[in-house]
Amino acid sequence: MDDRLQKIADCVIGGRFDEIKALVESALSDGVDPQTIVNDGLRSGMQVVGDKFKANEFFVPEVLTAARAMKAGMEVIKPHLAAGSTDSLGTVVIGTVQGDLHDIGKNLVAMMLEGAGFQVIDLGADASPEAFVDAARENNAELVAMSALLTTTMGKMAETIYALNSADLGRTVRTMIGGAPVTQTYANEIGADAYAPEAATAVDAAKELVGRTSRRRPDGPPCWPQRAFARRLEQERRERGKPVGARLTAAIESGQVERIRRSVIETLRVAKTRRAWAEEALAPALRALREGYERQKWWYPDLVRRETGLLEGMRFFEREIPSAEQEGGPIVVAAAMKGEVYGAGKDIVAKTLSLFELRVVDAGVHQMPEQIAQYVLNSDADAVCICLFAYMPSAVMLTGKIPALLARTPHKKTTKTVLAGYGASRQLAAELGFDGYAGDGAEAARVIEDLCGGGASQQDGGEGASA
Numbered sequence: 001m002d003d004r005l006q007k008i009a010d011c012v013i014g015g016r017f018d019e020i021k022a023l024v025e026s027a028l029s030d031g032v033d034p035q036t037i038v039n040d041g042l043r044s045g046m047q048v049v050g051d052k053f054k055a056n057e058f059f060v061p062e063v064l065t066a067a068r069a070m071k072a073g074m075e076v077i078k079p080h081l082a083a084g085s086t087d088s089l090g091t092v093v094i095g096t097v098q099g100d101l102h103d104i105g106k107n108l109v110a111m112m113l114e115g116a117g118f119q120v121i122d123l124g125a126d127a128s129p130e131a132f133v134d135a136a137r138e139n140n141a142e143l144v145a146m147s148a149l150l151t152t153t154m155g156k157m158a159e160t161i162y163a164l165n166s167a168d169l170g171r172t173v174r175t176m177i178g179g180a181p182v183t184q185t186y187a188n189e190i191g192a193d194a195y196a197p198e199a200a201t202a203v204d205a206a207k208e209l210v211g212r213t214s215r216r217r218p219d220g221p222p223c224w225p226q227r228a229f230a231r232r233l234e235q236e237r238r239e240r241g242k243p244v245g246a247r248l249t250a251a252i253e254s255g256q257v258e259r260i261r262r263s264v265i266e267t268l269r270v271a272k273t274r275r276a277w278a279e280e281a282l283a284p285a286l287r288a289l290r291e292g293y294e295r296q297k298w299w300y301p302d303l304v305r306r307e308t309g310l311l312e313g314m315r316f317f318e319r320e321i322p323s324a325e326q327e328g329g330p331i332v333v334a335a336a337m338k339g340e341v342y343g344a345g346k347d348i349v350a351k352t353l354s355l356f357e358l359r360v361v362d363a364g365v366h367q368m369p370e371q372i373a374q375y376v377l378n379s380d381a382d383a384v385c386i387c388l389f390a391y392m393p394s395a396v397m398l399t400g401k402i403p404a405l406l407a408r409t410p411h412k413k414t415t416k417t418v419l420a421g422y423g424a425s426r427q428l429a430a431e432l433g434f435d436g437y438a439g440d441g442a443e444a445a446r447v448i449e450d451l452c453g454g455g456a457s458q459q460d461g462g463e464g465a466s467a
């Protein structure tokens with residue numbers, strides 16, 4: 001490759017937007033084909049940036065400065081490119097949906113798409129469904145890409161897809177969605193053709209979509225996921241009037257992963273404190289989850305679906321949940337024994353304890369008693385909460401070793417032991433010599449607080465095993 005083209009690529013990679021202009025101008029005046037400068041200089045640099053972003057070698061600031069350099073180079077070249085001479089991969093209309101002003105992520109995606117060779121029509125932020133439809137029609141676009149950062153504006157993506165499917169655009173327009181609260185499950189639910197978690201994979205998804213031979217959806221507009229989604233949206237609107245606790249429990253009852261996830265995010269966002277949410281919303285929801293399972297109203301796969309929704313919602317607030325290093329309430333080691341490999345039950349218990357302001361050390365699943373004792377020693381824990389979900393004799397046998405092992409461990413505190421989870425019972429906890437039993441994470445929080453002198457009331461039936 002021409003040395004100058006490599007230098008142009010390096011300028012994009014290094015975000016040197018001042019230098020790039022002079023390099024592009026000099027290449028043009030020496031007669032280098034403008035399209036070659038775009039392909040082998042600018043785009044090839046952006047390709048490296050995309051790869052580095054995917055590999056976590058580059059982060060948002062580096063990509064933004066690279067995109068700025070790319071744009072500076074493109075501005076010099078544009079007048080030299082004969083109209084329509086660019087070998088564009090296709091036209092993408094992109095925007096942040098109506099009501100949402102977050103545009104940093106959307107801009108990144110737009111720049112990466114441009115860098116990869118798409119012609120990008122950027123509608124900016126707060127773009128209405130009608131604006132997307134009009135722009136798709138006017139530009140004969142192959143793809144409409146939407147961004148949303150607020151859970152409250154995600155519904156606009158469904159509305160926009162509905163509007164696109166209902167409009168006569170003269171061709172099939174594919175849709176792609178993204179933004180922090182958006183997931184693949186949500187994309188499936190609203191009938192989007194693709195979802196990508198970040199800018200570099202968005203380029204791959206866009207290439208794949210545009211390359212696919214387009215065919216109108218068989219059942220015409222609106223397609224079935226959108227009709228189902230519209231019904232759910234209406235149901236959720238009605239539920240917004242209900243108290244926070246009732247909303248989350250209703251979502252658990254419905255068993256719809258996306259509804260549970262959104263209900264967690266929305267109710268947690270409006271709660272006065274994390275703890276208030278844990279008491280008012282999470283505790284009754286966990287009780288409903290447990291009772292439904294114990295009464296065989298639903299089976300293991302139904303339980304897993306509900307747990308997935310809860311966990312996905314709680315993960316959205318992960319960074320704000322207190323950690324063991326912070327000052328505060330009792331330190332608790334949460335763990336599940338060797339043999340327990342599906343960790344969602346334990347994860348929910350651990351996160352619930354954190355929301356109740358206990359400082360949690362998550363020792364993971366599939367652990368031997370000695371490893372758990374080591375976690376207790378290292379963290380100077382006040383309590384250990386063993387989660388028993390699978391009905392496995394070997395896990396029960398290993399659980400039974402915990403109280404005696406901790407009693408023998410030279411430790412300056414008397415670490416309290418609590419057994420929790422659907423695979424446990426008050427009787428089993430007493431037989432194994434545990435200090436307390438709890439059916440779920442919310443009960444476990446209360447039991448631990450009582451055992452460690454935190455003083456919370458035992459309103460909901462969490463009790464010591466031997467009490």
Ligand code: B12
Pocket residue numbers: 060099100101102103104105106108109145146147148149150151152176177178179180181195196197198199200202265269
């Ligand atoms: C910056 C920011 C703002 C800025 C936005 C500036 C701007 N020009 O964008 C300002 C200050 C304006 C703002 C305002 C608000 N914000 Co704000 N904001 C943020 C913040 C801190 C960062 C968002 C961001 O830019 N991330 C960096 C980019 C690069 O990441 P990204 O957007 O996720 O994009 C990547 C991927 O998601 C993906 N992607 C993005 N779009 C697309 C599109 C497609 C098609 C694809 C495939 C992929 C894709 O690729 C991107 C690059 O890899 C987040 C918190 C956080 N840490 O996320 C809160 C956050 C999003 N904001 C929040 C809130 C509540 C608000 C306000 C309502 C606050 C208020 N009370 O006024 C207002 C809303 C205003 C409105 N109507 O939109 C909440 C949303 C919570 C929720 N459950 O909905 C968050 C999560 C903070 C929080 N924890 O509470 N905010």
